Every structure is written in C-alpha cells, then in structure tokens.
Amino acid sequence: MSHAVADERPIPARAAPKRRLRLSWADRRFRAIVWQVLIVGVVGAILWYLIGNTNANLAARHIATGFGFLHRVAGIPIGESLLPYNPSVDTYGRALLVGVVNTLEVSLIGIVLATILGTLVGIGRLSRNWLLAKLTAVYVETLRDIPLLLQLLFWYTLLQGLPPPKRAWSLGHAAFVSNRGIVLPLLHWQPAHTAALAAFAAGVLGTALWARHARARQDATGVRPRVWPVAAALLLILPLLAWAALGAPFAVEVPVLRGFNFRGGLTLTPEFFALLLGLVVYTAAYVAEIVRAGIQAIPRGQWEAAEALGLRHGQVLRLVILPQALRVIVPPMTSQYLNLAKNSSLAVAIGYQDIVSVADTTLNQTGQAIEGIAVIMAVYLTISLSISLFMNWYNARIALVER
Amino acid sequence: MGDAGIDRVSERTRGVGPWAWMRANLFSSWWSTAVTLALAYLVLRGLAGLFAWGVVHAVWSVPVGANGMADPSACLDAAGVGACWAVIADKWRLILFGRFPYHEQWRPALVVGLFIGLYAVSAMRRFWHAGLALAWVVVLAGVGVLMWGGVLGLAPVPEDSWGGLPITLILATFGLAFAFPLAVLVALGRRARGLPAVRALCVLYVELIRGVPLISVLFMASVMFPLFLPEGVNIDKLLRAQVAFILFTAAYLAEVIRGGLQALPAGQAEAADALGLTYWQKTRLVILPQALRLVIPPLVNTFIGSFKDTSLVLIIGLFDLLSMGHVALSDPPWQSFSTEVYLFLAVIYIAFCFAMSQYSRSLERGLDRSRRR
C-alpha cells in the first residue's frame, strides 16, 4: 500500500503562526475560556464558602489553627515502636512520626509477604492438579468477598483468645505464642554481624557486576560464563567468612516468662500480627488473580515459538514468558500495593498504632481536626506517590528489557 | 484446525471415565499425587472438624433466664467444642435490622428485598435502557419512604434507629447512584481537549481521593464537615458519611469510565462530528452508550468494593451490618462468641459479593466473545 516516493530535496522550514482570539460566543476558543472560568469559578466559590464557614466556626469555638501543637508533649502511650519513644517527654510530632514508621513497617512487610503468598496461590490456580486448583480458587473467592475489616476483627479476636503467657504455647522453649503476642528469640547483635551484612551487600553488587560481565562475554564470544557458582560464593561464602573472621559470635536472647508477660526477645504484638495477617491474606487473594491473569495472558504460541527456536525450558521462561507476563502484571500489582498501604489504615479499628490511629488520638486530644486529617492525607499521598513513582520506574525498565 | 485439536484433547480426558480423569488431574506424577494426598487429608480433617464444631456439638438455642436475658451456660459448656448458634438465634434481627422498632421491621426487610430486586433487574441486558434510570429513582425514593416513614400511615422512624443490612445497602447503592453521574462528568472533564483548567481540576480530584484511604475521608466527614457548614446548620452523621462515600466512589468510578472512553476508537467521535452532532449529542448518543457498555464488568467490581467498604463506617460509629454484629457481641451473655457472629456476617457478605462477582465474570466472558466475533 505504500507509495512513498524517495525525495530528499530540502524543504524550507516554516513555523506555525499564532492566531488571534475573537470575543464572541461563536468563537470556539472564547467559548472554551468562558467554560473554564465558569467551572473553576464555581468550584472555587464553593471552596471559598466552605473555608469561610470553617474559619467562622473555628473562631466561634476558639480553636486556633496551625501546627504549633506538634511541639507539645503528647502523652500518647504507644505500644510498639521502632523509634525510641517516651510518652511523657516526646512531642506530638514525634508520636506522629512513630505512627508513620509503624504504617511503613506493616505495609512493607505486608507487601513482601502478600506478593509471595499471592504468587504461590496464583500459580496454584493454574496447576494441573484439580484439587489444588479448586482449593486455591475457593481461597481467592471467599477471601475477596469478605470485607477486610471483618477479617481483621476476626483475626484479632482469635489472637486474643489464645492462652495467657503462663500457659503460652512454646516452640522449643525459645518462641512463645500467647494472647500477648508472639515472642521470638533475638540475635544478640555484634560487629561481626554488621560485617557479614556488609559482605552480603558487597556480594550482591559483585554478583550484579559478574552477571553484566557474563552478558558482555556472551555478546563478544557467544559463550556465557556460569553465573551461579560466582553468585553462591559471593552471597554465601563471603558473608560467612566475614563473620568467622571476627570470631563467629553467636548469642541469642531467649525470652523468659517474668510475672504476667515475657521479657526479652522480639515481640510481635497481637495488634501488629492481626493486622499483618489480615492484610497479607486478603491482598494475596487479589495478587493471585493478577499473577494468574498475567501468566494466562501469554499465548501458547509464545512457548511453542520459543521452544521451536531451541531454547531450553528455563530460558523460555526467563527470556520470553516472564518479561511479557511482568508487563501485564506490574500495573495492577502497583494498585494492589497501594491498596495494601491504604488498607493498613484499618489498624485504627484493632488498636495498632499506625499514623491514622495516632493522628486520631492527637485530633481528639487537641481538637485540631483539620490539621490531624491533613497530616493523615499528606502521609498517604506521599506513600502513594512514592509507590507509583517506583513502580512506574520499574515498569519502564522491564518494558525496555522486553524490547 | 484449532477446534479439532481441542476436541481431541477433551475426548481423551472426558471419554474414558472417572479413572482416566483422576489419573490425568489428580495423580499425573508422583509430585501431583503427593500434593493430592496431602491436600485431601487436610481438607477432610478440616471439614470433619468444622462439621463436628458447627453441627454435631453445636448449641442451637438457649433458655431465657429469669431477668429476660438469655442464659448462655449451655454455650459456655460447649465452648471450643461446639459452635454457639444460639447467639444468632437470639440476635439475628438486631444484626440485620438494627434498632428499628421491632414491629416495624418488615419495612427494612422490604427495603432489602427492593434493593436485591433492583440489582437483579439492573443485571439483565433486557432492561438496559432509559427506563432503568427511572426504576432506580423510584426504588430509591421508595426506600426513603419505607425507612423514614411519616407518610402513607407509616410511623416515622428517626435515622438514629436505623441499622444493619439496610444501612450497608443504602450506603453502597445511594453511593453508586449519586457517584455515577459525577464520575461521568469527571471522566469527560479529564479528557476535555481545549479545557486545560477543567482537566487539571478533574485530575487533582481523582488523584487526591485515590491517594488517601477511605477512612481518612470518613474522618473528614465526621469531624470536618460540621466545620464546613454555617453556624446552626447540622446534618446527620449518616448523610455526612453518605456524602463522603459518594465523593470517594466517584473518583474510582471516574477512572473506570475514563478507561472505557479511551478504549473507544477515535473514528466514532469523528463520524459524529462529521454528521454535525453537537458535543453533548455526540457524548450522549454515540460515546457514552458504547464506552459504558465496555466497562460494565469493572463497574460491577467497583461496586463490590464499595459494598465491602461500607463496613468502615463502624470506625466512625455508624450502625451498618458489621457494627450491628459488634453491638450484638457487646451483650454480656454473648461476649465470647464472636466467631459465630463473624461467620454469620461473613456468609451474608459473601452471598452478595459472590453473586455480583460471578455476574461480572459472566459479562466479561460475553464481552470477550463478542469482541472476538
């Protein structure tokens, strides 16, 4: 159909002229401007009216606006916190920060676990084993159909129904499960462990470099050097050596029962655990559907074509199927991650002190309703934006990989 | 060719009887056999345990004590061994209909029936025309009359005593009915060429709402809305939550509808332009009928989501289905039987959501088929 005539004579370039606006209702651009002024004006007027009312109401109730309260001592008891926090000296600002960290903690762990569980369930749904496929389908269907809040309350009451610490279930007298939460032994952290961790990080970097080198060699010579022995050496043996070189210290702090509760060790409170469990189990059902749809979106012809080219099964998966499936999976997965982060705000219903819960308490104690809600929204907008940006970046990257 | 291949496969799996089927689908390899055996063991144990707990050892009713309160001692004896369905027998009307006057509870029951009828009618392709909008208006007005009363000889009932399933359905359905037109406008605004300010406004609204959790919007409704209104004007908490719901749902619906608008080939709008239709004629007669039909499955999914999301009003102290379950559990005799109540609630939610998701699934299949044709 193409009738292109090769003709490379230069044509003098000329730019588009500007056009004048006529002030007439029949003029398209004039009409567009009037519409915009009208709509924006109406929205602005409504906002203006609401803000006016709010100011009048605040004045009538003698509420001072502003974020000055952030510097006052909070006195909010917070059960668990990764940051040092003392209710009798620390400020509202600090308390809110602790809330943010708690939100991030449960969201990040939740995202990782939900991805793992959801992927397993999603692959299970595609299994040729009828029983496994049906069971995972039932899992997905039921859990998606029950409101998350109901599930959270269920898990929370279930955890509270566990025996008290005195009759806690113990796993080898090192970890305990009771209605006060789950207590795990904690590694006594020493410089050697830091060194091992650093060695591991270096190993990751080294592996990535070696993989690049391998690819370059393959491009140049056609032979791909093996990657996995180097990876194993860098990721496993290097950290072990670093740890051993510093005396291979290993001491764990085992929790012990003192009075009515455990001392020492790492405690996962029932609130945290119920929230995490609920978020993971619920979100995994959605992740499973996304993974299943992503794999099913790849036509059989792709497998056949790749195998016909002589690629091995693993190569087909890595070079042909996964890049395509990921492209289908990443956008909906992003919105599930966002949902999980936003759903973590249900913590307020079971008493895990995330940002919403802390801000709610703050708002009740200080009467600073607008500021409290503004803080919640600002935090979540930041989280949403960060996840979106990261996933967009990742999406762009894998789109490139595919090309 | 492809059909012949499929036939051959299905003959192989179907034609030779249950043993062949089991060999192909349960015991195809030693790994599959191991999985099958392990899962079968777990499932059978689980079902047997559930049956023993929920049926064999369950307590179905308890006597009422001298003080008019139920006497849960039979349940307490069975705790951990058998389910206490007596809590449901005692509380089901409270959970379903809240504190609506006992003898008037046929009204919320009728409301629930009306809603279900409305969903069923809306689901049928046969009724997809302008008359459907009228049906919605009539039913929603009827719901208002039945709940408030005060006319037609119905005793007036204040909103404070509404509760349970009708609240859940009202929040979700009114939310959809009002959010939908707003969402259509926002979606159109977001695609309006030549109106950058309107587009920016719509983007801002959608992204702002979708970026924050529903609970923060509900908090806003419960603590900030009163500040927005002029002195002396007070609107009811239910209405405030309803407004928050509408604003929240509309942002998500707008994105769904925008997807439909984008999926429509540009030629459709051009042909309408070439015929001389105005913008609104083009939108109403050519664009929306096609775009909306494309997005019915995701619209249903959004509705399922907002149906489940209504449970969040528990946090701001409104009495939807889940909150009424909580209220029932706060009654001293029943405090330790939350599992039974939660299961009862879960079954209700599952019944609604499952029906809707099956429906959306079948629509998707239908759309796929017609697209392939």
Added chain:
Amino acid sequence: MSAGVDGGPAIVLDKVNKWYGSLHVLRDVCLTVAAQERVVVCGPSGSGKSTMIRCINRLETHQEGRIIVDGTELTDDLHALDTIRREVGMVFQSFNLFPHLTILENCTLAPMRVRKMPRREAEALAMGYLERVRIPEQAGKYPGQLSGGQQQRVAIARALCMKPRIMLFDEPTSALDPEMIKEVLDTIIGLADDGMTMVCVTHEMGFARQVAHRVVFMDRGEVVESGTPGEVFEAPKTERLRGFLGQVLRGH
C-alpha cells in the same frame, strides 16, 4: 443535486498551511472545486491527502490560509462550523458506523438530532437512501452483522441522509476485499451521475478515469499537479508524479 448557493465554487482552498507540532503537513495548498465537480486526490502515503480532506469539514483545523466551503469561510466560529457540517458529508476508510445503533438508527440519528426532523420523516428518508445503496433489507440489523462492503454503503447512505451538497470520501475502498470494492464504487458512480460535488481520495485509477473531472496529485503536503485524468495519467509533467504512477501501476 443543486449547485452552490450563488453559483460560485463549492470549495476554495487558498494557500492553506497546517502543522502538527513542528511537522509541516500542508504547504500552500490551493484547490478550487466548482459546484457539481468531481475531484479525485491521489498521492503517496503521508502526503497529506487525508489531512487536506479533513480540513474541508474541519475535523482538522488549518492554521494559515483560507478555506471557503459553499460560501462560508471556516474559522473558529461555531455557527459557520454547524453550517458546514450539515452541508458536507464524509465517508471514512474505516466506515465508523456506530456499532450500538441499528443500520436505520445510524441513518436517522443526524437528521433527527441536527436537522430536527420528525422520526417518521427521517425513517422514510433513510429507507430511501438505503434503497439507493441497495440494502434496504438490512435496516434492522447492527453494523457488526454486515460485510465490509455493505457497511461502507451504509456509511454512504448515512452521510447522504443529511442531504449534503458536497461529499468527501477518504479512501472509501482501501479497507475492503477486492470483490467488495466494485459494489462501493458503483454506488459512488451512481451519486456522480446525480451531479453531487465530490472530493475523493483514492488510488483506484479506473474509477478516477471514469468519474473524475479532475485529478489532483499531492506529495509532501503540496499539490504538485492537477488536470483531467487523461492529462495527469497519460502525460505527467513532473518527476514526482511519474515516480508515483510507476509505483502504483507496478503495485497493481
């Protein structure tokens, strides 16, 4: 049908220029189409044929020069636009029938909504044109149930229902299988016999010879040559046209 309002030319393009961003797609295009004249536009892909024809009913806006259709100049004025859209019918390469409406509803939509015609009258009109294009029996079906050739004939009937003075065709047959091309071209030839003003983008040389008063050759946004089919096809003056004709003839 009838000639232009005052007997003047139906379409005048005077030094029309258009840009897509920095891409200059129409360069000083001048073209005058008299009432009842039939013009065929040809040229290589990307030469701006569609763009030019779409400027005539303002699906695209030009940025420089003047376009006068039926005595009305095309500007940002929306009243002028309404007038033009009523007087100019367009047929697209990809039909663009409305799939959610029946054939009859596709045809009555604009007469009822734009010309405010009562339903009965609009339906009678539509059935008349559907008979013209020889598919009245399909009136109750949906576009998806028709063949490509039938769909394109419906699209022609739909445009005719607005009783336009001018018809624009943008490659009306290039999405069709060879055996359907003839039925569509025959329909267009029938219109030509009625004296409709037509501008048609097509590469069907036989059709051009049979129908066109004039053939216009465009390349890289310019009108390079124009003349009777005989002049243009038999005695091309420019190298560009010779090259193009060589390619087209070889391709056929």
